[in-house]
Amino acid sequence: MSAMAAVQRDARPSPSNTSSLIQVLPSGGACGAEVRGVDASKTLAPQVIKAVRDALVEHSVVYLRDQDITDEQLVAFGRNFGDLHAYQVTEYEKPAHLPPEVEMVSNIYIDGKQQGALGAGEARWHTDMSMFEFPSSFTFLFGEIVPESGGNTRFSSMYRAWDTLPDDLKRKVRGTYSIHDVAFMADGRVRPPYTAEDVKDRTQSPGGRHPVVRTHPESGREALYLGRIGFGYIFPYSVEESDTLLAQLWAHMTKPEFIWEHVWRKGDILIWDNRALSHARDALDPTRPRQMHRITAKGERPFWLGNPRLKSHAY
Ligand SMILES: O=C(O)CCC(=O)C(=O)O
Ligand SMILES: [Fe+2]
Numbered sequence: 467m468s469a470m471a472a473v474q475r476d477a478r479p480s481p482s483n484t485s486s487l488i489q490v491l492p493s494g495g496a497c498g499a500e501v502r503g504v505d506a507s508k509t510l511a512p513q514v515i516k517a518v519r520d521a522l523v524e525h526s527v528v529y530l531r532d533q534d535i536t537d538e539q540l541v542a543f544g545r546n547f548g549d550l551h552a553y554q555v556t557e558y559e560k561p562a563h564l565p566p567e568v569e570m571v572s573n574i575y576i577d578g579k580q581q582g583a584l585g586a587g588e589a590r591w592h593t594d595m596s597m598f599e600f601p602s603s604f605t606f607l608f609g610e611i612v613p614e615s616g617g618n619t620r621f622s623s624m625y626r627a628w629d630t631l632p633d634d635l636k637r638k639v640r641g642t643y644s645i646h647d648v649a650f651m652a653d654g655r656v657r658p659p660y661t662a663e664d665v666k667d668r669t670q671s672p673g674g675r676h677p678v679v680r681t682h683p684e685s686g687r688e689a690l691y692l693g694r695i696g697f698g699y700i701f702p703y704s705v706e707e708s709d710t711l712l713a714q715l716w717a718h719m720t721k722p723e724f725i726w727e728h729v730w731r732k733g734d735i736l737i738w739d740n741r742a743l744s745h746a747r748d749a750l751d752p753t754r755p756r757q758m759h760r761i762t763a764k765g766e767r768p769f770w771l772g773n774p775r776l777k778s779h780a781y
Pocket of ligand 2: 589592593594745
């Protein structure tokens, strides 16, 4: 049996919340729920937005099926959950008609031009925008073009990962913080305008400095928080010790029992909470078009309430 066979996939639930406002159908896995009864293209009542947010905070990732939404409506929907980032993309030429807040994730090329980020490449385990001081809280992906199979998005619960971390590892990382590198691209090359000189000493690399165990600002729960698999440095260890620790942590964080996988349908809006999850996507079949519209909400600076020094951001 492959490791992935144990991953939870579909919602086969009985609704946990059948309030008249929305229905929430938990996946039964470590995270994930379907939310029914919401048309994201419409102006929503504050109670409905609160119910969706509550479901999101409880299940960390939720999806709405059968949505029919313009980019402007997607932006309006996203603004219910916080201020949105405006993108400065460099990877592809963004179509002029897109609002500044909307980015494309696409494996489609037209006249040799890439239509969106990532192409058909793999997105290895990561959390969004953590290379910045204020990473994104929520990411929204709207499935405009979805292949019949392939291109599932996987989520791993960082609450579960922290709760089940062996005590010796907990002792080693509780109260520490790490660098979430900004100067590397996902494929390991140095990201312009940074140079090899900027990343020579990994203990001084540019990027966000965040607690390895963070307190979720809404649930109050503790979660593991690392940037991108294969990168980073944990203070105050030596680079070698940090690499060993990071490898142990990522091996634990990506265990099948913490993972739920979203199988896409056209018209899905998937919303996830970067403060409680890591996520990944396999490489895509370049001959099967897949195109998503993406927005991200700005989050708070990550903190850990277990240590007043970290709480006051003194690091
Ligand atoms: O394409 C996907 O399924 C996810 C890509 C991703 O990591 C992101 O949009 O943040
Ligand atoms: Fe991502």
